[in-house]
């Protein structure tokens with residue numbers, strides 16, 4: 001952070017130190033008056049002018065420090081311009097000056113008064129009002145002071161009232177000169193100096209505290225004054241903007257770093273809270289605040305937060321508050337099936353995992369939509385972040401709204417204290433799986449569209465939206481286009497969702513995957529149930545045979561249920577013979593469930609693909625293939641012939 005009080009080392013517990021700078025007459029007066037202030041400050045008298053005086057004060061600053069300087073005239077102005085500490089100057093004027101003037105006018109008719117800088121208007125008025133016989137002259141620097149003395153001689157002035165420098169020059173050419181500064185004016189300057197020193201000490205202490213505080217902050221902080229000039233910043237801010245302190249400190253912010261500009265705040269005096277902004281190629285959460293002191297706008301502060309840091313805190317809060325986040329179990333490797341359609345689906349799913357765009361999974365119930373969604377999430381860069389699944393058809397509208405979007409405290413009667421985060425927020429940085437999206441009521445479709453477009457969520461009853469980074473994967477078993485036509489699904493939302501589409505085929509269209517699926521489910525369930533399934537090989541052969549001729553309306557979930565049923569009953573000794581299968585899995589025997597003529601035709605095609613797949617797997621060995629399918633060699637031969 002900038003050291004505004006450059007001359008102040010950490011001396012908050014030591015005595016104030018005042019450098020009193022003056023030569024000749026002023027020096028004498030300073031020496032005379034210094035003991036009066038000995039109990040309040042160390043007064044260090046410097047009998048030098050201009051550059052030499054600056055060097056002496058700087059040497060003191062380097063040693064034990066100086067809190068303030070007291071000086072007068074052009075020397076005082078010079079010191080003020082060249083030193084980093086406050087400078088109090090002796091001011092000649094007012095009643096004090098009138099008294100001096102009246103006193104001198106009584107002694108001579110040829111009087112002059114010389115002042116440093118502008119001749120005060122009051123002095124001019126006084127001279128003309130009382131018709132005082134006084135020449136008024138002024139000077140800015142040493143050269144002008146010499147010219148001034150020359151002029152005094154030309155005018156035939158006998159007595160001159162002037163600052164120390166002119167007094168010396170005048171006396172050197174034989175003029176009678178009186179120091180312009182009265183003891184009262186010098187005392188007033190000493191008082192000013194002590195007051196300034198005290199204020200500077202307090203400021204330095206405040207500054208140190210602030211610096212220590214800002215140094216510990218992880219957020220980048222920067223402050224500007226009313227003129228947009230940077231006067232404070234911390235190391236974190238330099239990290240954020242990747243700049244050196246000198247690039248910003250003392251600079252006009254909007255000129256050197258327009259992206260950070262605080263001008264709007266300096267104009268409006270209104271805060272701008274937590275805006276997500278790109279700064280130096282980084283996404284940051286930026287807050288801009290006005291600095292208002294005693295009702296006056298005195299500057300502005302910029303706070304830059306790294307969203308990753310916020311998210312870490314946020315996530316731990318969310319995980320404490322939300323128990324809804326499900327652990328994912330599946331990867332894309334768990335999506336069993338070697339059929340062409342499944343192979344290309346897996347490849348497309350891997351490609352979609354690389355994107356963060358909204359994805360839509362279409363498939364009948366039980367085809368593995370959630371498995372696929374989890375697989376995409378786990379193959380994506382978000383895999384370590386939450387995966388949250390919600391079934392849009394499982395809640396009444398009002399409940400679903402608060403589940404999805406959350407609410408603020410007092411949003412409605414009965415709302416919990418402190419409000420509640422919605423599933424969108426709970427899935428922040430991760431994936432939200434919206435199952436049965438076709439069931440989403442129209443009003444919520446509008447809200448969902450807003451979230452997808454704006455990437456921010458507005459809790460029920462809230463005014464400020466919360467920025468959000470969630471990948472949405474929606475799923476449906478319905479024909480969304482048809483729902484759009486019927487006015488039950490928003491067309492714009494449909495187009496938003498219909499970007500990356502994954503179509504899961506029903507099991508009956510990929511019966512060649514049946515053996516692998518059945519084997520996988522058998523092993524998985526046996527493992528889950530702690531059973532040994534190897535003894536049931538013949539039962540499963542029979543099951544596979546039956547399955548090939550079945551329409552599987554419940555798809556893989558149905559297959560899973562049947563496999564489980566056979567496994568459990570078989571192990572319990574209640575199912576020992578193939579013949580008993582008709583009682584255990586009657587659906588596989590029920591021709592009604594096959595769904596009519598069209599299915600029959602497709603079923604034969606599927607059967608053909610299954611036979612060919614198994615045959616290929618066994619390298620054309622019909623005996624092995626028949627064994628695998630649980631049918632006799634002759635049946636296999638017959639079926640292959642029937643298909644051709």
Ligand SMILES: Nc1ncnc2c1ncn2[C@@H]1O[C@H](COP(=O)(O)OP(=O)(O)OP(=O)(O)O)[C@@H](O)[C@H]1O
Nearest residue numbers: 334335336364365366367368369370371372556557
């Ligand atoms: N290709 C597959 N490979 C292995 N298991 C699968 C496959 N597809 C689905 N499953 C299993 O089938 C069951 C149902 O899958 P999932 O819940 O993902 O289906 P869904 O389409 O989301 O169902 P619904 O639409 O009824 O919610 C799960 O236990 C899943 O593990």
